[in-house]
Amino acid sequence: MTAPLTLPATTVPDPAEAPGLRWGVIAPGGIARNFIGTMHAATASRLVAVCSRSLERAQVFAGDFESDAGCAHAYANIDEFLAHEGLEAVYVASPHAQHFALAKKVLEAGIPVVIEKPMTLNADQARELFALGREKGAYVQEAMWSCFMPHYDVIRQVIESGVIGEVTAVIADHCQYFPFDPEHRLYAPELGGGALLDLGVYPLAFAHWAAGSPKQVHATGTLTATGVDEMVSISGLSGRTVYAVQTGLGARSSVEAHVLGTRGKIDVDSWFFMPNSFTVTQFEAGDNGEDVTERFTYEDSLPYALPEHPDGGNYGMAFEIAEAARNIRAGKLESQRWGERDTLAVLEVMDRVREIVGVRYPGEEN
Ligand SMILES: NC(=O)c1ccc[n+]([C@@H]2O[C@H](COP(=O)([O-])OP(=O)(O)OC[C@H]3O[C@@H](n4cnc5c(N)ncnc54)[C@H](OP(=O)(O)O)[C@@H]3O)[C@@H](O)[C@H]2O)c1
Structure with a gap:
């Protein structure tokens, strides 16, 4: 007779308990909507600044994601965006080919960055970003969301x-x-x-x-x-x-x-x-x-309840957002999970x- 199997509990903490950071987003397109929607629904972090190639698109996005922290400031200029007071983390959500240049700007300003997957077009670009993060003392994380999930x-x-x-x-x-x-x-x-x-x-x-x-x-x-x-x-x-x-x-x-x-x-x-x-x-x-x-x-194996998604979607990005928030607050430069x-x-x-x-x-x- 074979003994029954018992699976281990997840070590991934409840995203709702992670510190809340003041985030900016660059390239507010389709995936940025999921990311910020998830952030507001399932974590304590809040959007405070948006940077688009079009001021109007930045304003629309900021208006759509008004939260208890107010309406995010809209920018069409990345240098002005990066100078936004109190910005604690930036999420880069452009197509892949722009990830490297945009994330480099963020890191040069000494601001922690989370970059959509794939982090860059090739390994050399990613190596350069991680090295820059170390030089500037700024956290760098690829938004490989699955690898942060329970x-x-x-x-x-x-x-x-x-x-x-x-x-x-x-x-x-x-x-x-x-x-x-x-x-x-x-x-x-x-x-x-x-x-x-x-x-x-x-x-x-x-x-x-x-x-x-x-x-x-x-x-x-x-x-x-x-x-x-x-x-x-x-x-x-x-x-x-x-x-x-x-x-x-x-x-x-x-x-x-x-x-x-x-x-x-x-x-x-x-x-x-x-x-x-x-x-x-x-x-x-x-x-x-x-x-x-x-x-x-x-649904049943997590030691905490996640908020229900109104459209039948999921808040899976909450785990990568929470991981970044905990690590940035702790002064780390990269994630141990990914x-x-x-x-x-x-x-x-x-x-x-x-x-x-x-x-x-x-x-x-x-
Ligand atoms: N984690 C996930 O589940 C997931 C799912 C889908 C996509 N992604 C990743 O997210 C990234 C974006 O995907 P998406 O589907 O959201 O793309 P998208 O809608 O085509 O583009 C996102 C935004 O990037 C800006 N943008 C577009 N072309 C640009 C260019 N040539 N130069 C600079 N900015 C440009 C635009 O914003 P503005 O013009 O307003 O600046 C656009 O709204 C990709 O790297 C993709 O792999 C991840």
């Missing part, structure tokens, strides 16, 4: 506990179908387009989370008419763990992640990188043994994959 934390604890034995394989996919549109940022090389940086970053981050950074990377891929990656298959080897990652703009996939071990497996529900649930199965060897399974359910080593490891894989499939962005010619 289910990822518990998955890592399960792996480290040895419950599924030695991890020998990780499989993850993230493909979405986007009809070809050369104007859309996903198809535009000048905006860092392609499946890999936007979608593939999630399964690659998951593989890194579960198995560590790979020593070998292989890839095959197709390109769009605009010269960015369309469908990409990646295989990697990290220690004795193989991983297989699929990403693409030309099909829809299940968006699942699986960790396979010598004694069991972890199957994460679709979409694996959203706040979600997973099943752990432990295999029982021998004739009479039965597999044992246990579920981590996102820090420089992690961001760079994934960007280095993406650099290698782009080299293999033949994607270079403007400015990367040398």
Whole structure:
């Protein structure tokens, strides 16, 4: 008879209890709306300044997110925005190709920064930003939101506990179908387009989370008419763990992640990188043994309640916001959950994959 499985509790604290910081946002587009909406609904942090290329767009955004801290100040000039009194953290939410230059400005002003994923187009740019953060004593965090969530934390604890034995394989996919549109940022090389940086970053981050950074990377891929990656298959080897990652703009996939071990497996529900649930199965060897399974359910397994989202969406970004707020208040320069080593490891894989499939962005010619 096999003993029942007990899953560990999450070590991710309640986001509502993190310190409240005064935030600014640069590039108030689609994802910035989620981020600030989540911040106001699920954390004590508040928006105090908005910077857009258009003053009118900044004003509209500020008005839409008026809070108990008042209406955020709108700017169309980044230097004036960065001089806003009392700004404690800045969130950069532009398309990827602008992350580096915008975050560099923020760090040069000595202000902590959280940068949307992927943090930069390539590993060299990210390395430069982390170094600048250290020089200026300013916190730097990639907004790889999944890696701050409780289910990822518990998955890592399960792996480290040895419950599924030695991890020998990780499989993850993230493909979405986007009809070809050369104007859309996903198809535009000048905006860092392609499946890999936007979608593939999630399964690659998951593989890194579960198995560590790979020593070998292989890839095959197709390109769009605009010269960015369309469908990409990646295989990697990290220690004795193989991983297989699929990403693409030309099909829809299940968006699942699986960790396979010598004694069991972890199957994460679709979409694996959203706040979600997973099943752990432990295999029982021998004739009479039965597999044992246990579920981590996102709704019931947390030691705190999260506010309900009015539109059936989720407040998963609350964890990355709270992580940044706690670390910035504590005077840290990076996150222990997803820090420089992690961001760079994934960007280095993406650099290698782009080299293999033949994607270079403007400015990367040398
Ligand atoms: N964490 C997640 O779940 C998630 C989901 C989607 C996207 N993302 C990431 O978030 C980033 C933005 O994605 P999005 O879908 O929100 O993009 P978006 O709506 O196309 O752009 C965001 C904002 O960036 C500014 N912008 C657009 N083009 C620009 C340019 N050429 N130079 C400077 N600023 C420009 C615009 O604001 P103004 O013109 O007002 O300045 C725009 O509203 C990407 O890096 C993406 O990977 C993350």
